[in-house]
Amino acid sequence: xxxxTKLFSAxxxxxxxxxxxxxxxxxxxxDPVHSSLVFRVKHMDTAFxxxxxxxxxxTVIVDEANPARSSINIEVDANSVNTNNQQRDNHLRSPDFFxxxxxxxxxxxxxxxxxxNANTVQVRGDLTMRGVTRPITANVTLTGKGKNAxxxxxxGFETTFTVRRSEFGxxxxxxSLGDEVRVTLSIEAMR
Amino acid sequence: MSFLMQQILxxxxxPAAIAAMLLVFLWRAxxxxxxxxxVGTPFALALGYLFAHWRVLGLPRTFPPVDSSDxxxxxxxxxxxxxxxxxxxGYAGLWRHLGRLILVAAVSWLVLRPLxxxxxxxxxxxxxxxxxxAGWWVWWSVxxxxxxxxxxxxxxxxxxxxxxxxxxxxxxxxxxxLSQMSGAVAxxxxxxxxxxxWRLNGVAGAGxxxxxxxxxxxxxxxxxxxxxxxxxxxxxxxxxxxxxxLALAPPLKRRSVWIVAALCVVVTAAVLVAVMVxxxxxxxxxxxxxxx
Numbered sequence: 001x002x003x004x005t006k007l008f009s010a011x012x013x014x015x016x017x018x019x020x021x022x023x024x025x026x027x028x029x030x031d032p033v034h035s036s037l038v039f040r041v042k043h044m045d046t047a048f049x050x051x052x053x054x055x056x057x058x059t060v061i062v063d064e065a066n067p068a069r070s071s072i073n074i075e076v077d078a079n080s081v082n083t084n085n086q087q088r089d090n091h092l093r094s095p096d097f098f099x100x101x102x103x104x105x106x107x108x109x110x111x112x113x114x115x116x117n118a119n120t121v122q123v124r125g126d127l128t129m130r131g132v133t134r135p136i137t138a139n140v141t142l143t144g145k146g147k148n149a150x151x152x153x154x155x156g157f158e159t160t161f162t163v164r165r166s167e168f169g170x171x172x173x174x175x176s177l178g179d180e181v182r183v184t185l186s187i188e189a190m191r
Numbered sequence: 192m193s194f195l196m197q198q199i200l201x202x203x204x205x206p207a208a209i210a211a212m213l214l215v216f217l218w219r220a221x222x223x224x225x226x227x228x229x230v231g232t233p234f235a236l237a238l239g240y241l242f243a244h245w246r247v248l249g250l251p252r253t254f255p256p257v258d259s260s261d262x263x264x265x266x267x268x269x270x271x272x273x274x275x276x277x278x279x280x281g282y283a284g285l286w287r288h289l290g291r292l293i294l295v296a297a298v299s300w301l302v303l304r305p306l307x308x309x310x311x312x313x314x315x316x317x318x319x320x321x322x323x324x325a326g327w328w329v330w331w332s333v334x335x336x337x338x339x340x341x342x343x344x345x346x347x348x349x350x351x352x353x354x355x356x357x358x359x360x361x362x363x364x365x366x367x368x369l370s371q372m373s374g375a376v377a378x379x380x381x382x383x384x385x386x387x388x389w390r391l392n393g394v395a396g397a398g399x400x401x402x403x404x405x406x407x408x409x410x411x412x413x414x415x416x417x418x419x420x421x422x423x424x425x426x427x428x429x430x431x432x433x434x435x436x437l438a439l440a441p442p443l444k445r446r447s448v449w450i451v452a453a454l455c456v457v458v459t460a461a462v463l464v465a466v467m468v469x470x471x472x473x474x475x476x477x478x479x480x481x482x483x
Contacts, residue, residue, distance in 0.1 A: 087478035091365045095260050095417045102259055102305045102417060131257045169258055171249050172368055176194045 025063035028155055028189030030074065031148075032056050035187045037076060041165075042178030051083035051092075053106070060189040062155060067121050070113040072140075074185075076106040078129075096172040103130045111135075123159070129168040136161060148190060158186045201246035202371045203378040210239030210379040214386055229396025233274030236379040236402045237267045243375035248368055255301070259417045262302045263372055263409060269298065270405030274398035287335075292328050298409065299324035303416050310416075323415060327408040330429050331401075337435045338400040345435050345452055347383035349459050350403045353432040354380060356463035357407070360428060363467070363474035364420040369410050376406050424466050431462035 037056060040048040058074035078100040081092045093100040110125035119142045127136045138161035148154045162182050166174060192200070213235035221230065244264045251261035273294055277287060299320055307316040338346040355377035362370035380403050411428070414420040434455040437443055443451050 085478070087365070087474065090477070091367075094365045095258075095413070096366060096368045099259060099417060101310050101419065104309055132252070169252055 025061050025066075025069050026153075026191060028060045028062065028153075028191045030056060030058040030060065031154070031188045031190050035189075036185070038184045038186075039181050041181050044176055045178070049083065051081060053077065053080045054082050055080035058108075060155070060157070060187065067113050067115045070110075070121065072108070072110045072113075072123065072125070072187075074108045074187075078104055078106050097170055099130055108136075127163065127168075130170060132168045134163075134167055136163060143186070152190045154188055154190045156186070156188045158184070160184045198247065198371060202243045203374050205246075206239035206243040206375050207378040207382045208239075209242050210235045211382045211386065213238060214382065229398060230275070230278060232383075232396050232399035233271040233278075233402040236382075236399055237271035239379040239382070240267045240372075240375050240406060243378070244372065247371050247375075257305075259302060259305070259413050260368055262298075263406070263413070266298060266409045267402070267406060269294070270402045270409075273405065274401035277401050278396055278398040288332060291331060291335075294405075295328045295331065295408070296321075296324045299327065299412060302409070302413065306416055319416075323412050326429075327412055330432075331404040331408055333433065334400055334404040335397060337433075337439075338397060341435050341438055342396075343448070344384045344387040345438060345455060346400055347380045347387070347403070348452070349432055349435055349455060350400070350407065351377045351380035351384065352456065352459050353428055353463065354403075354407055356431070356460075356467060357411075357428045359467055360424050360463075360470050361410075361414055361418075361420065363470045364414070364418060364424065366414060366418045366420065369414050369418070373407070373410050376403060376410070379403075424470060427462060427466040431459045431466075434458040434462075 032055060035056060037053045038050060039052070040050045043049045053076045055077035056074055058072065061069070061071045063069040078098045079093060081089055081098065081100075083089055083092065092098055095102075098106075107128045108125055109128075110123050112124040113121050116122050116139060121140050121142075122137060123140050124135060124137045126133045138159045140157050140159040143156040143158050145153075145155045160182065162180050164179050165171075165181050166179050214232065217231035217235060241264065244267065248260055248263075251264045252258065253261070254265070256262045256265055273290075276290075303320045303323070307320075311319045334346065334350070354373050358370045358373035358377060361367075361373055383399060411425045415422055415425055437455055437458065438451045443454070
């Protein structure tokens with residue numbers, strides 16, 4: 001009975017410690033199969049045309065106790081652009097737009113994360129596209145947490161933000177092809 | 192004004208007008224002092240081109256440029272200075288060739304360097320850059336030789352045709368910006384034709400041809416390396432520009448200049464059409480029924 005009491009006390013102590021000591025930041029790898037990067041741009045000031053990048057990789061560090069220690073780094077393969085038209089995709093890869101032979105990747109590196117509410121953080125960071133780096137800010141929402149089919153921890157986020165392509169040196173076709181590009185990024189990351 | 196008309200105005204009509212006005216102004220200003228009319232040609236043509244570049248692609252974002260497109264702007268300035276030097280200093284033949292080689296090699300390295308590691312690895316990168324630079328240098332030297340042998344309107348006319356036709360080839364090869372810049376070169380080269388026929392004989396000069404060959408060569412090198420445009424299309428355009436050799440053939444030397452020019456135009460046009468037709472077909476085939 002004495003041993004059982006000691007064991008119970010030890011378990012309660014450990015549980016108490018786990019409640020008071022902050023959980024270490026957790027590092028997730030972006031799952032490219034279940035993540036999407038979709039963009040839209042206006043064509044001839046008439047309709048929105050949508051496209052996506054089908055290949056990306058990166059790391060998400062999540063510190064729920066202290067969001068300021070969280071971060072996100074993403075690298076997108078610019079050659080993976082897909083707008084459901086081979087001719088247009090080849091044009092988008094050319095120096096008129098992404099110039100992918102010279103600038104094969106689009107990257108985002110966060111510089112600051114702060115909590116907005118229980119499920120949302122505001123992320124500031126540097127977006128680099130076609131050799132130009134610009135700061136952007138976006139609200140990122142936690143869309144879920146759980147385990148995938150292999151039993152690994154997964155976490156999901158989504159954000160929508162707008163960039164002006166002209167600020168990144170992509171000026172071809174302005175103003176007939178819209179300057180504002182709305183980007184929606186949905187990430188599933190696992191560890 | 193429609194988008195297309197606006198692009199033609201900024202990219203061709205106004206650049207040609209700027210180049211023409213400058214050429215006439217310089218000719219009038221220098222005529223009294225006995226300065227040859229072709230001394231300022233590379234600068235007049237370069238200013239026309241730079242205007243088009245500014246209005247169509249914008250000014251370079253950095254110096255030295257990072258983006259391949261921005262190098263075209265810098266290239267126009269460099270080739271204008273080089274064209275002026277070729278005429279003014281009057282290098283002996285060997286030094287002129289050597290200077291051109293160094294210039295072309297340096298520009299090729301600066302422009303193509305970002306592709307090393309991204310697109311071309313190790314020794315193949317050096318091979319690519321050396322091959323493109325060598326091809327550009329040989330073509331430029333041949334153009335200078337042709338202009339030297341035929342100082343009239345033929346060289347600028349054929350270069351204008353090739354740059355204009357090449358603009359369509361580049362457009363249908365997925366590069367509108369290089370296409371428009373090729374169109375700007377065609378426009379400023381085309382200005383030399385009526386001016387030569389009017390009263391400024393020899394206005395193109397070695398300097399003008401240096402500017403045109405430098406710019407067109409740089410556009411083609413960028414097209415092969417960055418778009419990428421199939422090499423055979425660029426090679427065929429370069430071939431089309433060699434038609435003035437016909438004027439040097441002994442049987443044609445005694446013929447009227449108009450007959451020889453017409454023959455050169457027909458041959459150049461035939462080669463250009465032979466490149467443009469399959470390029471356009473491939474473009475249409477990959478664009479789908481609605482284009483984009």
